[in-house]
Structures are given as C-alpha cells and as structure tokens.
Amino acid sequence: MSSEEGNIGTEQQSIPKVGLPKASVRALIDNSPIASVISNPRLPDNPIVSSNKAFSDLTGYHPDFIIGRNCRFLAGTATEPWLTEEIRRGVRERKPVLVEILNYKKDGTPFQNAVLVAPLFDDGGELEFFLGSQVEIDSDGPSLAKARRMRATEIVKDLSKRQREVLRYIAKGLLNKQIAHELDLSERTIKMHRAILMKRLDAPSAADMVRLAVEAGM
Numbered sequence: 001m002s003s004e005e006g007n008i009g010t011e012q013q014s015i016p017k018v019g020l021p022k023a024s025v026r027a028l029i030d031n032s033p034i035a036s037v038i039s040n041p042r043l044p045d046n047p048i049v050s051s052n053k054a055f056s057d058l059t060g061y062h063p064d065f066i067i068g069r070n071c072r073f074l075a076g077t078a079t080e081p082w083l084t085e086e087i088r089r090g091v092r093e094r095k096p097v098l099v100e101i102l103n104y105k106k107d108g109t110p111f112q113n114a115v116l117v118a119p120l121f122d123d124g125g126e127l128e129f130f131l132g133s134q135v136e137i138d139s140d141g142p143s144l145a146k147a148r149r150m151r152a153t154e155i156v157k158d159l160s161k162r163q164r165e166v167l168r169y170i171a172k173g174l175l176n177k178q179i180a181h182e183l184d185l186s187e188r189t190i191k192m193h194r195a196i197l198m199k200r201l202d203a204p205s206a207a208d209m210v211r212l213a214v215e216a217g218m
C-alpha cells in the first residue's frame with residue numbers, strides 16, 4: 001500500500017500531464033453506463049488517461065482530478081490490503097482480476113466496489129492499457145456482483161463455440177487482428193463476431209463486453 005491516508009485528494013505529489021489517448025481508446029468506455037477508466041502502464045505510475053461520465057457520477061471526482069492520477073485515490077483507511085494486492089498482482093501478471101473491495105467516494109462515503117481491472121494489448125501484442133470498471137454493490141442486500149456473474153454465465157452458455165472463443169480472447173485484452181491470427185480467421189470475420197457478440201451480450205461498449213466475459217469466468 002502507499003502511504004496515502006485516504007481519498008480526499010490531499011496528495012501533494014505532482015500529477016504528470018498525459019496526452020489524450022486516441023479516440024478509439026476513449027470509445028472503449030465512453031458509451032458504457034458502467035463507471036470505467038483507462039490507464040496507461042507505459043507512463044510512470046500507470047496513470048488514468050481516460051474516464052467516463054459514469055465514473056465521475058459514481059465517485060464524485062471531476063476528470064480534471066482523475067486524469068493523470070493512479071486509481072489508488074479510491075482506496076482509503078479500511079480498504080482491504082489483500083484485495084489491493086490482488087489487483088496489483090493482476091496488473092503485474094497482465095491478467096484480468098475482479099474483486100469486491102472497499103473504496104471511498106470524494107465526499108468520504110465508503111462503498112463496496114466490484115472492480116474489474118483487465119489488460120488491453122496493442123496490435124503487436126504489447127501491453128498498451130488497462131481497463132478498470134467499477135460497479136457499486138450493496139454490501140447488505142443480495143450481491144449484485146453475484147447476480148451479474150450468474151447473468152453473464154447464462155448468456156455465455158448460449159453462445160456458439162466460436163463466439164465463446166472470440167469472447168475469451170476479447171476478455172484477455174486482444175484486438176481483432178491478434179484474435180484473427182490466433183483463430184486463423186480473417187479480421188473481417190472477427191469484426192463480425194464482435195458485432196454479433198455486442199448485440200447478444202447487450203453490451204454497449206467493448207469495456208462492457210470484457211467485464212461480462214470476466215464475470216462469466218472466462
């Protein structure tokens with residue numbers, strides 16, 4: 001853990017300026033109704049380079065604060081260190097992780113965050129970004145996270161074998177070109193599968209599709 005005490009944005013360190021990522025990266029999360037961020041692990045401390053409106057709505061932070069910072073500002077005094085370690089491990093090993101962790105909003109309100117952190121690779125197979133997607137879950141009531149997982153599993157079960165294969169690669173963070181290479185299919189075919197998958201999964205953005213696939217345990 002960092003020496004940081006909380007979430008109120010009292011850090012003094014300077015925040016590096018990050019250029020706006022390509023439109024294609026922003027498009028990954030812009031249309032998502034789920035709070036989402038994109039971070040750039042090629043920059044020092046893996047700062048957030050893009051966030052969507054749902055993320056500001058959920059956390060209370062303005063993009064001016066968010067962009068350029070590592071996502072650790074959501075963690076605070078009662079955040080479970082072993083869960084933070086799981087996220088760190090996913091980042092280190094470049095594997096998707098889904099954990100339910102205690103986080104804090106800008107006004108200090110704690111919330112249970114079912115957060116997905118997943119790598120996104122570039123055309124050449126190099127790690128390019130991480131996707132983070134945050135869902136607030138009710139810690140008292142029936143677990144929304146569990147309901148989401150069950151729904152995701154049901155939907156994925158009904159897909160064809162080929163669709164599942166494509167989705168598995170999407171969840172691993174691969175782009176169409178690499179998926180085409182892995183499955184020995186044309187990029188056009190993969191694009192078609194992707195479009196069909198988005199419809200079948202009722203996923204308004206690629207970020208939602210990655211989340212759903214990980215929730216389904218792919």
Ligand SMILES: Cc1cc2nc3c(=O)[nH]c(=O)nc-3n(C[C@H](O)[C@H](O)[C@H](O)COP(=O)(O)O)c2cc1C
Nearest residue numbers: 001002039070071072074075087115117130131132
């Ligand atoms: C894309 C992305 C999204 C993240 N989202 C969250 C989050 O919502 N909540 C959280 O507690 N940590 C999140 N993390 C993890 C923190 O950024 C950070 O790695 C973690 O708190 C460990 O902090 P440390 O480096 O100070 O040990 C995210 C990491 C990445 C790369």
